[in-house]
Amino acid sequence: MDTVKVAVDAMGGDNAPDAVIEGSLNALRLKKEIEVFLVGREDLIKEGLAKRNAHEGERLHIVPATEVIEMAEPPVNAIRRKKDSSIVVGLKLLKAGDADAFVSAGSTGAILVGGQLVAGRIKGVKRAPLAPLIPTKKGVSLLIDCGANVDARAEHLLQFARMGSVYMRDIMGVKEPRVAIVNIGAEEEKGNALVKETYPLLKACRDIHFIGSIEARDIPDGAADVIVCEAFVGNVILKLYEGLSSTLVDVIKTGLMSTLRSKIGAALALPALKRTLKDFDTDVYGGAPLLGLNGLVVKTHGSAKAITITNSIIQCIAFKQQDINGKIQRMYHEGE
Amino acid sequence: MDTVKVAVDAMGGDNAPDAVIEGSLNALRLKKEIEVFLVGREDLIKEGLAKRNAHEGERLHIVPATEVIEMAEPPVNAIRRKKDSSIVVGLKLLKAGDADAFVSAGSTGAILVGGQLVAGRIKGVKRAPLAPLIPTKKGVSLLIDCGANVDARAEHLLQFARMGSVYMRDIMGVKEPRVAIVNIGAEEEKGNALVKETYPLLKACRDIHFIGSIEARDIPDGAADVIVCEAFVGNVILKLYEGLSSTLVDVIKTGLMSTLRSKIGAALALPALKRTLKDFDTDVYGGAPLLGLNGLVVKTHGSAKAITITNSIIQCIAFKQQDINGKIQRMYHEGE
Numbered sequence: 001m002d003t004v005k006v007a008v009d010a011m012g013g014d015n016a017p018d019a020v021i022e023g024s025l026n027a028l029r030l031k032k033e034i035e036v037f038l039v040g041r042e043d044l045i046k047e048g049l050a051k052r053n054a055h056e057g058e059r060l061h062i063v064p065a066t067e068v069i070e071m072a073e074p075p076v077n078a079i080r081r082k083k084d085s086s087i088v089v090g091l092k093l094l095k096a097g098d099a100d101a102f103v104s105a106g107s108t109g110a111i112l113v114g115g116q117l118v119a120g121r122i123k124g125v126k127r128a129p130l131a132p133l134i135p136t137k138k139g140v141s142l143l144i145d146c147g148a149n150v151d152a153r154a155e156h157l158l159q160f161a162r163m164g165s166v167y168m169r170d171i172m173g174v175k176e177p178r179v180a181i182v183n184i185g186a187e188e189e190k191g192n193a194l195v196k197e198t199y200p201l202l203k204a205c206r207d208i209h210f211i212g213s214i215e216a217r218d219i220p221d222g223a224a225d226v227i228v229c230e231a232f233v234g235n236v237i238l239k240l241y242e243g244l245s246s247t248l249v250d251v252i253k254t255g256l257m258s259t260l261r262s263k264i265g266a267a268l269a270l271p272a273l274k275r276t277l278k279d280f281d282t283d284v285y286g287g288a289p290l291l292g293l294n295g296l297v298v299k300t301h302g303s304a305k306a307i308t309i310t311n312s313i314i315q316c317i318a319f320k321q322q323d324i325n326g327k328i329q330r331m332y333h334e335g336e
Numbered sequence: 337m338d339t340v341k342v343a344v345d346a347m348g349g350d351n352a353p354d355a356v357i358e359g360s361l362n363a364l365r366l367k368k369e370i371e372v373f374l375v376g377r378e379d380l381i382k383e384g385l386a387k388r389n390a391h392e393g394e395r396l397h398i399v400p401a402t403e404v405i406e407m408a409e410p411p412v413n414a415i416r417r418k419k420d421s422s423i424v425v426g427l428k429l430l431k432a433g434d435a436d437a438f439v440s441a442g443s444t445g446a447i448l449v450g451g452q453l454v455a456g457r458i459k460g461v462k463r464a465p466l467a468p469l470i471p472t473k474k475g476v477s478l479l480i481d482c483g484a485n486v487d488a489r490a491e492h493l494l495q496f497a498r499m500g501s502v503y504m505r506d507i508m509g510v511k512e513p514r515v516a517i518v519n520i521g522a523e524e525e526k527g528n529a530l531v532k533e534t535y536p537l538l539k540a541c542r543d544i545h546f547i548g549s550i551e552a553r554d555i556p557d558g559a560a561d562v563i564v565c566e567a568f569v570g571n572v573i574l575k576l577y578e579g580l581s582s583t584l585v586d587v588i589k590t591g592l593m594s595t596l597r598s599k600i601g602a603a604l605a606l607p608a609l610k611r612t613l614k615d616f617d618t619d620v621y622g623g624a625p626l627l628g629l630n631g632l633v634v635k636t637h638g639s640a641k642a643i644t645i646t647n648s649i650i651q652c653i654a655f656k657q658q659d660i661n662g663k664i665q666r667m668y669h670e671g672e
Binding site for chain 2: 074075109129136137148150151182184185188191193194195213215216218219220231232233235236237238239240241242243244245246247248249250251254255256258260261262264265266268269270271272273274275276277280334
């Protein structure tokens with residue numbers, strides 16, 4: 001059995017390094033094919049391992065990196081200046097082929113920029129989209145692109161659709177993923193200039209199952225498996241999803257606590273309610289892949305807990321076993 | 337006391353003409369300063385009035401219009417061809433000054449196109465934005481623009497910010513409305529080309545209280561009173577708001593009904609829960625104004641019930657009494 005080598009940014013996210021170390025150890029325990037490279041400040045990583053009675057070994061390595069890129073730092077500068085940061089060092093492992101994947105809960109901007117500058121794109125891929133899974137009534141959908149490269153062109157969106165289809169089919173097991181483009185109406189003639197230009201390209205593409213436009217209203221229903229949009233719109237959708245879900249849950253809690261009668265009701269109903277709402281929690285699905293790069297880069301929430309890190313590491317197995325990057329490579333090598 | 341003359345599209349929406357007639361009669365009952373012009377097929381309106389033991393009188397008039405614009409019709413064609421439709425006839429009343437406002441639950445596209453082509457824009461206004469109120473934890477925010485004119489320019493967004501501020505201040509009573517632009521990060525240098533171009537214009541504008549960028553995540557929290565964005569993004573926000581709210585409520589209902597224990601709990605908690613969730617129901621706020629036109633155009637949900645129609649008609653009073661259009665006119669007449 002081939003091992004899957006995952007470089008993990010030990011310094012990334014609000015709960016680093018503890019949540020990262022904990023999550024990595026759990027992944028190693030759960031999956032024998034995983035090999036982890038913890039990248040970051042050696043003293044802190046050793047301390048974190050010692051606390052958990054763990055140490056380096058055959059499947060767990062420390063890769064020292066003395067610098068840390070902070071969340072608020074301007075990404076391009078940070079990647080260029082902090083050559084010995086955990087993000088740059090981790091991505092270099094990818095580039096060199098010493099790791100199959102890089103998982104980080106650090107600065108999204110730095111990971112996106114570093115992914116392109118340090119790891120580099122697969123030949124033929126014009127942009128590397130960030131593609132989180134979002135919860136729906138029916139399961140999950142892939143929202144592609146939510147990255148930082150705004151003002152995309154039609155040819156980029158077409159690539160997103162194709163890469164997203166491969167991901168949903170081979171990683172998520174959706175047989176013939178339904179691809180839709182985010183639009184302000186269902187009719188073909190609707191939309192802004194970008195959508196109007198992209199629509200016929202998607203329609204003509206033979207290797208995706210294009211079902212047309214999707215209105216934002218229908219996304220939570222699970223009306224498509226791969227939801228294509230440019231990054232500005234994707235960001236708005238992703239963040240509104242997070243914000244509105246948490247606000248509504250707050251509003252509901254307030255409602256449940258507003259009268260004595262409702263409080264008693266809430267106490268009875270809460271366990272079942274929590275179970276259902278858990279399906280709407282993005283954390284359980286691990287991180288968002290940054291597709292089209294040399295190697296897999298997985299960006300997890302800044303507030304990622306150990307469980308998110310574990311799931312993000314484990315999802316790298318399927319990515320390697322299904323040879324997603326090989327498929328993407330062949331897609332663009334063989335030409336359109 | 338000056339009467340406020342409101343033309344109402346008797347044929348617009350899924351529940352026309354009954355909900356429209358019912359809503360109009362209620363508005364007349366509640367507010368003595370209202371005068372209603374029901375526009376549409378005379379026979380149907382008369383029948384609807386007769387069912388409710390009502391008839392034409394000093395404050396209630398019928399304006400015959402033989403045609404109806406369907407929801408799915410291409411808007412520009414529909415407005416040009418159906419000269420005797422309730423939407424065109426109603427908007428002509430506005431244009432002629434025979435009505436102060438036009439309320440419709442009909443085709444959004446036709447109302448947007450008709451508003452500009454038939455009623456016309458206030459001199460100096462470059463685009464007429466559709467500006468619905470969306471519910472937040474703290475009350476409501478104005479989302480401007482959610483119309484059909486996509487690919488806006490920076491100067492349009494600046495006008496939206498100024499018109500939206502006047503609306504929130506004088507109609508909604510927010511003393512110094514906080515204006516923010518939808519962006520994918522809080523930092524000034526972030527965003528797509530349009531946002532980067534608009535940001536300094538908003539910052540330099542003296543008659544708005546600009547607080548910078550807003551991420552979609554913070555919208556449900558009520559982090560700004562006037563949320564400025566171009567129509568494609570506004571549409572996505574508005575529709576995701578509707579879709580996600582209803583999906584989450586469904587998910588919660590499923591959760592509450594999943595066990596016997598939770599069912600009992602739900603029965604106890606539901607009345608309080610419904611009360612809280614009602615604040616998140618857009619229907620109670622009436623319709624969305626289409627700002628910057630000669631006269632007020634209010635677009636309500638296609639599924640509008642009588643209560644929505646009533647509220648939409650009533651909101652026209654404040655619009656006239658506060659002389660919103662006069663203020664917008666002077667804003668652009670005095671120059672920037």
